[in-house]
Amino acid sequence: MPKKEQTLKEKITNNALFYTLLSILFGFIVGAIALAVAGYNPFSAYKEMFYRIFGRPNWRSYSFIEYSTPYILTGLSVAFSFKTGVFNIGAEGQFVIGAVAAVLVGIFVPAPAVILIPLCIIAALLAGMAWGAIVGFLKVRFGVNEVLSMIMFNWIAYYFSNFVVNLKSVEVGGGKTWTKLIQDNAKITFGKDFIANLGLSPKAHAGILIAIVAVFVIWYIIDKTTLGFRLKAVGYNRNAAEFAGINANRNIMIALAISGALAALAGAIQVMGVNYKVSQFAGQEGYGFNGITVALIGNTNPFGVLLAGFFFGSLKFAGTRFGPPSEVVDIMMGCITFFIAVSSLLKEIFTSKPKRGAD
């Protein structure tokens, strides 16, 4: 029997993007209410917000390069883990470990840029992989709940980083609580000429290109390789996958290692492109936790995550400068995520028809 043609309405109500856009609309509405309650005119506030994102070339580059890149990668990390049936709540710690690995290589390994930059990135990837894989190992070997161990590892990474930052040979000295700067050879900031031509901010960096490449790589792994197939199979139904001869334990570790590597890459890029150092933390920075939101807004699809990362990053940037408290953006993001969650009810209402007797 030929497949029944979907009506336009069915196409829309079956499409995840429709619910995401609806949720974003709701998020903006609630944000407007919050703004109004706090005594701001929501329309002019939103206008200012968009102006702060798009108004000037260097604002655009702040929005879409500096602020978005880390969220795209941590979002990708979390999204990948969701696809494979684990919940990477440890991206926060993996991010930190990646940053530490990159900063150490960037400070201490004397090498020309073409070697040093890949070296920093590889160091971060390996560190992140290891950090993720340990959690996987604890889960499959000792049955330690991965959510619990990742929460622990977030804090261990946090204090480990603070420990490294305060080492005599690493700290910058003079009572300052951050590391020495990485060598110029390890920086991935665009050259001055390039910037002048494109009107980007002085801190625009090549990390965004790396992030986009990562998006394609992860999409390829998930959709086009047997590894991706096995990972999804384990995520979807572990018992069925094992019955089909897939080694679930091994695949869980691989999934967590790749997920860890992605978050660590975000940390490395933040060091090599933006900060050039690691500072002592006063609190967790939230890149990993925000990655969860980005992954969810992006519907755990790699390209969705890319867009969600741009969306999240640009609003975060604009939120710091558009006048009203930046927490409006947090409220909006929270609402968007919440509406995405409850849109499952809408979907049930839209798509459930009294079909009994038919088919």
Place this chain on the structure above:
Amino acid sequence: MDQFMKTLGIIINATLMYTPPLLYAALGSCFSEKSGVVNIGIEGMMTIGAFTGAAIGYFVGNPWLAFLGAGLAGAIFGLLHAFACVTCHSDQTISGTAINFLGSGVAVFVCRMFFEGNTETHPVKQKLPRILNGLFESLAANYPDGIGKLFVKNGFLDNAFNTYASTYIAFLLVLLFWFIFFRTRFGMWLRAVGEHPKAADTLGINVFKVRYICVILSGFLAGLGGASITLATVSAFRPSVVIGQGFIAIAAVIFGKFTPQGAMLGCILFGFCNGLRVILGSSSVIPVNLISMIPYVVTILTLVIFVGKSRVPAANGKPYFKSK
């Protein structure tokens, strides 16, 4: 010996100071998880509770009213989470993530509205009382030669146990909830709902109602946890007072195999290590950051060596669809 007893007293006191916020939140988490609803929004619920407690504590003054208000604020977020997870069959992780964002976002946003644009409240007028204070003082004054000696100011017992009411309430709640979980009909319902909602439903247990109650209660308790920071440990709200403790509470619950008494042990472990860190941190040759890692490393090692697998309630994280 005196020095030792004094230090011991301080460590116990610090443990009793750092444990309650985690304990309230962990008990809340127990209810929610045990009934089959994953609640990673505990962090956000604690934050809103911490702020509400501090705000009422400043504007109204009565710390008990503030404490209760904080619980109610948390309960409202619990209601949101319950609506999403139970009524809408939402993905519970998504809803919890949203609650975390909303909790901290709303707390700081409202804080700025009421406190001249600051992200920090003014100190509360009155902290929660030290309930044993009067007893200790009267014992020390009335029986200066006998039993009163034990209760003198800055004596061991005074140093160790003369702490805020919120601490004692938290530990009493463990007892109460243990009873509810394992000795009452409602406890049986909620465990059944978390393990096999369909079977529970068949037996006439209202799955939706039980889950709603448990999730709202988890918000209420997380709110109390937040307030026990701002009304006892410190006396004002700022965005960093909660950071991470909600997640630690969740970890403590998994550590404690989803029972109130187990979660309590987990919380005490974290509370104790936190206390130890504060004591050792100031005067130690070991870098403070390495000491700070201890609780987290110890937790994982404990699980690896002694505790082993923590079995998640079977229906945890799965929305329940009532078949028609």
